[in-house]
Amino acid sequence: MKRTLSGSLVFILLLSIGVSAQVKHTDLMPIPASVESGDGLPLGITKSFSVAFAGHTDDRLKAAAGRMIERLQRQTVLELSRSTSGDPAAASLVIDCKGPGSAVPKLGEDESYTLTVTASRAVLAAPTVTGALRGIETFLQLVQGNRYGFFVSPVVIKDSPRFPWRGLMIDVARHFQPIPVIKRNLDAMAAVKMNVFHWHLTEDQGFRVESKKFPRLHTLGSDGNFFTQEEVKEIIAYAAERGIRVVPEFDMPGHATAWLVGHPELGSAPGPYEIERQPGIFEPALDPTNEEVYKLLDVFLGEMAALFPDAYMHIGGDENEGKQWDRNPEIQAFMQKNGIKDNHALQAYFNKRVLAILKKHGKIMMGWDEIFVPELPKDVVIHSWRGQEALAAAAQKGHLGVLSNGYYIDLIQPASDHYLVDPVPSDSPLTADEKKRVLGGEATMWSEWVSPETIDSRIWPRTAAIAERLWSPADVRDVKDMYRRLDIMEVRLENLGLMHRSYQNTLLRRLAGSLDIADLKTLVSVIEPVKLYQRYQQRPQTMLAPLTGLIDAARPDAEGARRFSYLADAFIAEDQDKTAKPLLRMTFERWQTDGTRLAVTMNENPALKEGAQLGADLRDLGKIGLEALANDGSSASASKEWYAAAIARLEEIGKPKAACEFVVIEAMKRLVNKTSKIAVAAQ
Amino acid sequence: MKRTLSGSLVFILLLSIGVSAQVKHTDLMPIPASVESGDGLPLGITKSFSVAFAGHTDDRLKAAAGRMIERLQRQTVLELSRSTSGDPAAASLVIDCKGPGSAVPKLGEDESYTLTVTASRAVLAAPTVTGALRGIETFLQLVQGNRYGFFVSPVVIKDSPRFPWRGLMIDVARHFQPIPVIKRNLDAMAAVKMNVFHWHLTEDQGFRVESKKFPRLHTLGSDGNFFTQEEVKEIIAYAAERGIRVVPEFDMPGHATAWLVGHPELGSAPGPYEIERQPGIFEPALDPTNEEVYKLLDVFLGEMAALFPDAYMHIGGDENEGKQWDRNPEIQAFMQKNGIKDNHALQAYFNKRVLAILKKHGKIMMGWDEIFVPELPKDVVIHSWRGQEALAAAAQKGHLGVLSNGYYIDLIQPASDHYLVDPVPSDSPLTADEKKRVLGGEATMWSEWVSPETIDSRIWPRTAAIAERLWSPADVRDVKDMYRRLDIMEVRLENLGLMHRSYQNTLLRRLAGSLDIADLKTLVSVIEPVKLYQRYQQRPQTMLAPLTGLIDAARPDAEGARRFSYLADAFIAEDQDKTAKPLLRMTFERWQTDGTRLAVTMNENPALKEGAQLGADLRDLGKIGLEALANDGSSASASKEWYAAAIARLEEIGKPKAACEFVVIEAMKRLVNKTSKIAVAAQ
Secondary structure (H helix, E strand, O other): OOOOHHHHHHHHHHHHHHHOOOOOHHHOOOOOOEEEEOOOOOEEEOOOOOEEEOOOOOHHHHHHHHHHHHHHHHHHOOOOOOOOEOOHHHOOEEEEEOOOOOOOOOOOOOOOEEEEEOOOOEEEEEOOHHHHHHHHHHHHHHOEEEOOEEEEOOEEEEEOOOOOEEEEEEEOOOOOOOHHHHHHHHHHHHHOOOOEEEEEOEEOOEEOEOOOOOHHHHHHHOOOOOEOHHHHHHHHHHHHHOOOEEEEEOOOOOOOHHHHHHOHHHEOOOOOOOOOOOOOOOOOOEOOOOHHHHHHHHHHHHHHHHHOOOOEEEOOOOOOOOHHHHHOHHHHHHHHHOOOOOHHHHHHHHHHHHHHHHHHOOOEEEEEHHHOOOOOOOOOEEEEOOOHHHHHHHHHOOOOEEEOOOOOHHHOOOHHHHHOOOOOOOOOOOOHHHHHHEEEEEEEEOOOOOOOOOHHHHHOOHHHHHHHHHHOOOOOOOHHHHHHHHHHHHHHHHHOOOOOOHHHHHHHHHHHOOOOOHHHHHHHOOEEEOOOOHHHHHOOOOOOOOOOOHHHHOOOOOHHHHHHHHHHHHHHHOOOOOOHHHHHHHHHHHHHHHHHHHHHHHHHOOOOHHHHHHHHHHHHHHHHHHHHHOOOOOOHHHOHHHHHHHHHHHHHHOOOEOOEEEOOHHHHHHHHHHHHHHHHHHO | OOOOHHHHHHHHHHHHHHHOOOOOHHHOOOOOOEEEEOOOOOEEEOOOOOEEEOOOOOHHHHHHHHHHHHHHHHHHOOOOOOOOEOOHHHOOEEEEEOOOOOOOOOOOOOOOEEEEEOOOOEEEEEOOHHHHHHHHHHHHHHOEEEOOEEEEOOEEEEEOOOOOEEEEEEEOOOOOOOHHHHHHHHHHHHHOOOOEEEEEOEEOOEEOEOOOOOHHHHHHOOOOOOEOHHHHHHHHHHHHHOOOEEEEEOOOOOOOHHHHHHOHHHEOOOOOOOOOOOOOOOOOOEOOOOHHHHHHHHHHHHHHHHHOOOOEEEOOOOOOOOHHHHHOHHHHHHHHHOOOOOHHHHHHHHHHHHHHHHHHOOOEEEEEHHHOOOOOOOOOEEEEOOOHHHHHHHHHOOOOEEEOOOOOHHHOOOHHHHHOOOOOOOOOOOOHHHHHOEEEEEEEEOOOOOOOOOHHHHHOOHHHHHHHHHHOOOOOOOHHHHHHHHHHHHHHHHHOOOOOOHHHHHHHHHHHOOOOOHHHHHHHOOEEEOOOOHHHHHOOOOOOOOOOOHHHHOOOOOHHHHHHHHHHHHHHHOOOOOOHHHHHHHHHHHHHHHHHHHHHHHHHOOOOHHHHHHHHHHHHHHHHHHHHHOOOOOOHHHOHHHHHHHHHHHHHHOOOEOOEEEOOHHHHHHHHHHHHHHHHHHO
C-alpha cells in the first residue's frame, strides 16, 4: 500500500486539475472572520496524512488531535497514522500553539487561530489550545474530495469570535436527558465553536443533581433520574476537553417544586409537595423570609461551587409570581416590617441574600431578566429571555448580559428567525463600551416536549445558525446561504453521533409498525409541530407521557417544505419555468398518491389516527397543485370559482391538526395566485 | 380524558368488528410451543391499561413490568399508568409468578409460561420470574391496532424453550464494543428469548477485562479500551434483569498475544509482544510447560471466578497451531520427558491443568472443539465451531455440547442458512439421552469487521432466526414465513434502541457527504458484503482502519434483493403476471437511472470510488432487465446473441467489486432464461 514519491506527484498533479473553482471555504459554518483563498495546488489528504505539534502541547491538545484523526479517518475511509509525535517539518498538518490557555475554559479567553493551507502542508497557529480546538473544526470542514482523492484547497483563514459567550442551555429537569445526550451535544457545540453549556438542573419537574449535603433534594426530587457528582465531573471534563465552559443553573426562588418535595420546610406554603408533572408556571417558591432557606442555600451552593469550576453560577429567578407569598401571613408581616413594598422587591431582597452567598463561595451571579433591579450590583450578569431592549437597558446600567430571547429553539421556529436575531443589532442604541457588555447569547432547549430520542432534532441543525450569529461578523446574514450550509451541517453533525435526523425514520417505523414508511416520510417532510406555546393547548400531555407521536417525528424547518417553496418560487419567477414545472408536477403527484393512501392507513392505525386528516390534506394539496399546473386558461382551474375554492381549501388545510401544521400553504397560495393570473391573462 | 363505561363498551364492540381474522399470533418470533386462538372479543389496550401481580413479586419482576409499560407507552403513544401495585382483579394484565427463579440466571431453570388473553384481561402465569420475562416479550408482540384502538386478540399460549442454552457470543476483543453496545444487544436478546451472553473478552488483538491482580494484562493489552470490574458487574446485573446468563471467555493457550504484551514471560517465545493489529491466526501461545503460567492462571481465573457468577467459564482453546511450541527447545524437551507425543497432546495437558484450576474455583469448563480429547472429563462442555458431527461425537462420549457451527453471523450469510441449521437435526444419529446433552447453540459475532456503529447490523435481525431455531419446536422451518416475521422484528428491535437499520443512512450520508442518498440506497438494497472469509482477501484492512466504507453500509440479507427475487419469481411462475411486470419495470428503470448517476458520482467521490463499477453494474442490470421484459419474440432480446451477451454480462456483474457483490444475479438469470424461452416459443 505504499506510494512512491512519483506516485504522490502524479496524485497532486491530477488533483490540481480537478480542483478548479471547487473551493469549499464557502461551506464553512460558522463563517470565519477572514478567509483568503490561495491559488496554488491543494494539500492532498492521503493515507500518509499526519499531524504534528510545533509549539506547546498538552494532553488536551493531543486528545483533540486524536479525535480529529479519528473523524478524518471515518470520513475518508482511509487508515491514518494516529501518531502526533512526528517531526513537524514533515507533517501534513502542523499545530503551533503558543500556550495552554485555560485548561478549565473561562470567559474571555483567546479563541483565535490562523489556518494557512498550502500544497505542502497546513499550519494551524493559535495562542491557546482553545484556539487550536476551534481551528481543528475549521480544518475538518475544509476537507473535500474529487476523483483524484481528498484534499484541502489553499487558503489563509484568520478567525476569532465576535462574542465571547456562545451558549446552549439544556433543560435536563422537565425531561431528564442522560449523559450520552449531553456528551453528543457537547460534541456538536464544539463543531460549531460554541463555548458555554448552560446546564438547567432544577425545576418544578425535577431536581437533577446529586447533593451529598442534602440528599433529599435529588433522591426525592428526581424519580431517580439525576446526575451524580462523579457524572457532573465527567461532563465538566468532557466539555473542558472541547473548550466549553459549564455554567450550572439552580432556579430559585420560583420553579422550585422539586426542591420542596424533600424539603417542604423551605417552601412558602406548608406542603407536602410532589414532583410537578404538568408543564407551566407553578406557585411553589422558596420562602425568602425563612433563615433556614439561606442556611441551606449557603451549604448547597457552597457544595455546588466546589463541584462546578466555572466563575459563573446561574440562579434562574424567572417567572416567580409570588402567589404563595401573597397568601402567607408571616411573609406579609415580614414585608411590612421591613418596608418591602411588593413581591418584586421581596425577590430582590432574596437575590441580594443569594448574591452574598455566591460571593462568599467565589462565584459571579447570573440570572434571568427578573433579577434586574436598579440596586443590583453591576457584576451580576443579566440573562435576557425578554429581549434585546431589556438586554440593552441592563448594559446601559453597567451590567454584563447574555441574550436568549430570539434563541428559544424549543418553540420550533425556523432557523431563519433565530439567525437574524442579533444580540447587538446594527441599530443598537448602545455606545461602544456598552456594546462590549453584551457578552453574546444562548440557545435555550427547554425540555417540556423532548425526550432523549427527539431532543437532538429540536436543537440541531438550527442551533448552528445561532452559533454562526454569535461567532461570525455581524454582516453575515444571507438566509438562503445559511440554509444551504445548514444542510451540510446536518451531515457533519450526524457524523458526530447526533440523532437529529436518524431518529425520524426510527420513530416513523415504530408508528407505522412497519418498514414501509415512504408515504409517511412524504407527509413529515412538509409538516411541522405547531409553534410557540400552542402544543400543550392543542394536544395536552404530562411530563410522563410518551413523546413518540407524529408531532415528535415532525421536525422544525421541514426540509421538503423549504425545497417546495424554492421550487414554487422558481416556477412563479420564471413564468412556468421549464425546469420547475415537471419537478412540481412530480411533487404534487407524490403528495396526491401518498396522501390518498395515508388518509386510509393512518385512520386504521391508532397511533396515527389523530393525524389522519393530514393525509387527506396532503392528497388535496397535490390535487390543487396539479390543477393549478394544468391551468392554461381553458381548464376548470382558470375559473374564479376554482380559485376561490382552492384558496378556501388551502386555508382549511393550513389549520393545525394533531398539533402539526403544513408549512407549504403560503407557497401554494403564491402558486395558485400566479397560475390564476396567467389564466386571466390568457382569457 | 376519562371514558365512561358505556364509552368503553362501545369501544370494545367497535373493536371486535374490526378484528375479524386479524389475529397477530402469526407474527410472533420465536414461535411459541403452543398457540390456540380464542374466538371471543379482544382485550382493548387503552389509556386505562394496567399491570398487577397476583403471585410472587420482586424487584426484578417489577422492573421488567416497568420496562414493559414504558415500551407499550412508546409504541401506542398512550400515557399509561406506571403503577403495578393495583388490585390484580381489576388489572388488564395480571402476572402470576409462582416464585423468583434464579435471580442470577442459571442453566436449565424453568423458563416456561402460559399466557391467556380474554376480552376482560390477560393472565401471564409462570413458575419463575424468568418465565414471566419470556411471557412479557410475547405479550408485547401480540399488541396490534385498528381504527378503533390497540388490542390483543384472545389466545392461549403455552410456551417453553426447546433448548436451554440459547446464546449470542460477542467478541469485544478484536474491535472493542463499549457498554452501550452490550446493553442494547442484551435488550435485543431478551426480546427474542435468548438466555446466554457469551462474552469473548481476550484475543490476540485485545485483552478487554480489568484484572486487579495483574493490571498489566488489561492496561498494556487493550489500548485503554477495556471493561472495568464495576462495568462487568453492571453488565452482569443488566443481563440478569433480563434473564440472561453471562459466560466469560478467556481464550488460551492460543489467541493470546494481548496477554503477552504485559506478561511476555508467559509466552512460548521470548517476546517482546505487541497488540496484534491484523486479523488471522497467530503464533503467540501461553507456555504449557511453565509453572508460572499456571500460577498466574490460578490467581487470574480465581479473580474472574469471583467476578462472574455463572457456573460456566469458557477457556477458548481454538486454533492454536503450536508453532511457538515447535521452535522452543525447552518445550520440546518437556514433551519428550513427559511422553507428550504432539502439540495436540500438549494442549490436552494444558487443558487438564486449567480444568483443575477452574474446578478449584468452582467453575465448569467450556471450550471450543479442539479441547475435546478422549480422556477429557465428561463434565466439560464442548462448544462446537466445527459442526453438528463433532457435537454429536462429543455427546456420544457423554459431553454436554453447544453448537455454533452454522451460526457464524460474522460471515454475512443469509438468515435462511442459519435458520435451517439444527443442533439436533431430524436425522441425528443420537439416542434420546444423547440428544439431551446437546444444550443448544450460540450465534457468534466475531468482530474483525464490526465497529460499535455497524455491529448491530451484523447481529440483527438475523440472530432472531437463530433464536427461533433454539426456542421453537423443531418443525418450525418455513423460511419464507421466517423472513416475513424478520421484517417485523426489524422494527421491534429498532424500538429497543438497536441500530441495525438506522446506521445505514447515517453511513451513506457520511460517504456521500450529502443528504441526497436516494441512489446509493437503491444500490445498497441489492448488494451485500462478500461472504465467509473473502473480505480480508479482497480488501485488506487492519484492526485500526475505519469501518465506514460502502461494504460497511451494505447489510447481510439485502432486502431489496430479496424482494426483487420474490417479484421475479412471481413473474416467472405466472407467465408474465400482470402485477409483477409493471413493478419489475419500475425496479429496472430505477436501477438504470440511479446506476447511471452513480457510475459518475461514485467515481468523483474518493470515499466511494472503489465501488464505482457497482454503479455501472446497477445501470446494466436495469438495462438487461428492461430488455428482457420487452421481449415479445420480435425484439432484439429474443435473439440467441442477446441471451448469450446478457448471461455473460450478468456473470461479470456477479463478480465482487470493493468486496461487495450483487445478490440479484441468480434471479436475473432466471428472468432472462424465462423471457428467452417465451421468445423462442413465440418464434
